[in-house]
Amino acid sequence: MLVIFGASGDLTARKLVPALYSLYVEGQLPEHFVVLGTSRSDMTDADFRNQVVIESDYLKEKLKNSDEAKTKKFAEMFFYQDLGESYDVDYSPLRKRVGQLNDEKRTQGNIMYYLSTPPRLYETIAKNLAEAGLSTQNNGWKRLIVEKPFGYSLETAKALNQGLQEHFKESQIYRIDHYLGKETVQNLLVTRFSNSIFEPLWNRNYIKHIEITNAESVGVEKRGGYYDKSGALRDMFQNHLLQIVSLIVMEPPIGDKAEEIRDEKVKALKSLRVMRDEKILHDHTIRAQYMASNIQGKKVKGYREEEGVDPESTTETYAAIKFYVDNWRWKDIPFYVRTAKRMPTKVTEVVIHFKTPHHQIFKDSGIHNKDNKLIIRIQPDEGILIKFGVKVPGQGFKVERANLDFYYSSLMETHVMEAYERLLLDAMQGDATLYARADEVEAAWEFVDPILDYWQHGKDVRMYGYPSGTWGPKNSDDLIEGEGYWRNPGENLTDDENYCVLC
Ligand SMILES: NC(=O)C1=CN([C@@H]2O[C@H](COP(=O)(O)OP(=O)(O)OC[C@H]3O[C@@H](n4cnc5c(N)ncnc54)[C@H](OP(=O)(O)O)[C@@H]3O)[C@@H](O)[C@H]2O)C=CC1
Numbered sequence: 017m018l019v020i021f022g023a024s025g026d027l028t029a030r031k032l033v034p035a036l037y038s039l040y041v042e043g044q045l046p047e048h049f050v051v052l053g054t055s056r057s058d059m060t061d062a063d064f065r066n067q068v069v070i071e072s073d074y075l076k077e078k079l080k081n082s083d084e085a086k087t088k089k090f091a092e093m094f095f096y097q098d099l100g101e102s103y104d105v106d107y108s109p110l111r112k113r114v115g116q117l118n119d120e121k122r123t124q125g126n127i128m129y130y131l132s133t134p135p136r137l138y139e140t141i142a143k144n145l146a147e148a149g150l151s152t153q154n155n156g157w158k159r160l161i162v163e164k165p166f167g168y169s170l171e172t173a174k175a176l177n178q179g180l181q182e183h184f185k186e187s188q189i190y191r192i193d194h195y196l197g198k199e200t201v202q203n204l205l206v207t208r209f210s211n212s213i214f215e216p217l218w219n220r221n222y223i224k225h226i227e228i229t230n231a232e233s234v235g236v237e238k239r240g241g242y243y244d245k246s247g248a249l250r251d252m253f254q255n256h257l258l259q260i261v262s263l264i265v266m267e268p269p270i271g272d273k274a275e276e277i278r279d280e281k282v283k284a285l286k287s288l289r290v291m292r293d294e295k296i297l298h299d300h301t302i303r304a305q306y307m308a309s310n311i312q313g314k315k316v317k318g319y320r321e322e323e324g325v326d327p328e329s330t331t332e333t334y335a336a337i338k339f340y341v342d343n344w345r346w347k348d349i350p351f352y353v354r355t356a357k358r359m360p361t362k363v364t365e366v367v368i369h370f371k372t373p374h375h376q377i378f379k380d381s382g383i384h385n386k387d388n389k390l391i392i393r394i395q396p397d398e399g400i401l402i403k404f405g406v407k408v409p410g411q412g413f414k415v416e417r418a419n420l421d422f423y424y425s426s427l428m429e430t431h432v433m434e435a436y437e438r439l440l441l442d443a444m445q446g447d448a449t450l451y452a453r454a455d456e457v458e459a460a461w462e463f464v465d466p467i468l469d470y471w472q473h474g475k476d477v478r479m480y481g482y483p484s485g486t487w488g489p490k491n492s493d494d495l496i497e498g499e500g501y502w503r504n505p506g507e508n509l510t511d512d513e514n515y516c517v518l519c
Pocket residue numbers: 021022023024025026027028030055056057131132133134135163164165
């Protein structure tokens with residue numbers, strides 16, 4: 017059984033139910049599976065089914081020409097239990113309903129609790145579940161899936177971890193980071209560790225620098241209230257992007273078990289050089305906000321004009337950070353990571369820039385500095401691309417660019433699971449590999465906290481502006497200047513660069 021807290025909310029309708037539907041259609045849900053939604057809203061089972069399944073625009077968009085009978089059958093798995101005035105109440109009525117459903121539907125007593133409420137309620141819900149005897153595992157396992165954000169700072173993350181661990185064991189807690197559910201993010205591990213082509217080169221001897229871009233074309237949409245208290249660093253960098261960084265930085269795990277992989281990720285995050293010096297923080301971090309602009313003839317609001325945002329807000333919608341990793345493998349190799357809203361396009365990619373060959377034989381070709389890259393495209397057009405030089409047929413040694421590429425879309429017969437689909441399935445199967453452990457979350461905050469502190473209290477901290485629909489403030493180019501320029505997919509192309517869609 018899946019029990020969703022905050023079931024009347026956006027996440028349930030937008031992500032969870034469509035993911036469950038796909039699992040249902042693919043026959044991946046266990047027999048006798050039940051979803052019990054719960055929140056403060058007054059709803060019947062039928063109301064809940066209508067809201068999140070039958071009348072849901074998100075599901076309609078996904079289903080298009082689907083079979084109505086199948087959707088109705090799917091909806092019959094959904095039930096609803098009103099909690100009352102607040103989440104901090106006696107959960108005995110909930111327990112009774114869970115028991116009834118277990119008996120009626122002949123479930124095996126295994127329960128996943130999904131916390132999809134405002135985060136300040138997470139601990140309260142865990143406590144009330146435990147007090148009602150709903151966390152004990154004597155008749156089936158009990159797991160607690162927790163949505164991000166996992167805290168607002170190192171201190172609050174520690175308090176949250178401690179609070180949850182008072183009522184559930186760490187092995188029962190699944191902290192969801194949907195980027196880990198993305199196929200290409202997981203493929204980072206396979207690309208690195210399933211062959212002996214890349215790994216021998218994956219170090220400071222061959223790599224010059226690493227660049228990660230996460231760009232979204234949308235603004236804050238309807239989440240201005242939440243976002244203004246969060247900002248790009250907390251919303252994307254502390255979790256999703258540092259998860260990607262940990263997979264790039266980590267040492268080979270001894271095996272593919274969850275704890276073996278997570279142990280290495282923690283070590284990787286702990287090796288990030290924490291920036292404490294004001295001068296370094298000043299030179300290595302950039303923050304900015306999107307400004308009003310015209311995108312393809314359409315007027316777009318500036319961040320400070322968005323609903324729910326303080327008109328004098330100093331919350332960043334753009335963050336670019338340069339940092340180093342203090343370990344044997346990465347000593348002195350710079351990492352450049354940026355994330356932003358209202359960019360020209362939606363793209364997430366990792367670019368591994370290899371060093372220029374130490375002796376340049378074909379120097380007249382001018383190709384050396386521009387190629388030598390491995391691009392891992394996380395979204396869209398998921399895939400991998402190697403850019404290198406090849407000889408142009410004919411006399412002399414004219415060198416031309418070439419790409420070796422792999423696209424997930426070429427695997428026609430394979431259904432690439434959506435992140436939430438994969439993660440829900442993993443949690444049901446007890447596989448926590450793609451979930452963040454408490455110490456991982458804390459290690460990420462250790463790195464992020466001083467940056468946030470500097471941005472809030474430091475001297476001479478700037479907040480730049482960038483017109484919506486552009487690649488961010490001009491000043492961010494200074495950050496990467498020593499390496500050339502940011503790879504803005506679709507931009508900075510010279511005439512002889514024949515970029516494919518993946519570029
Ligand atoms: N939406 C998204 O795309 C993402 C969301 N998340 C996280 O998932 C969680 C849920 O997100 P989302 O569904 O968007 O959130 P919503 O704001 O839609 O809230 C979910 C539910 O929580 C209850 N709730 C809302 N505000 C309060 C309040 N002030 N006091 C008590 N209960 C309240 C409501 O149910 P009721 O009033 O009926 O009790 C509501 O339906 C959040 O922690 C969010 O940070 C993470 C990643 C993406």
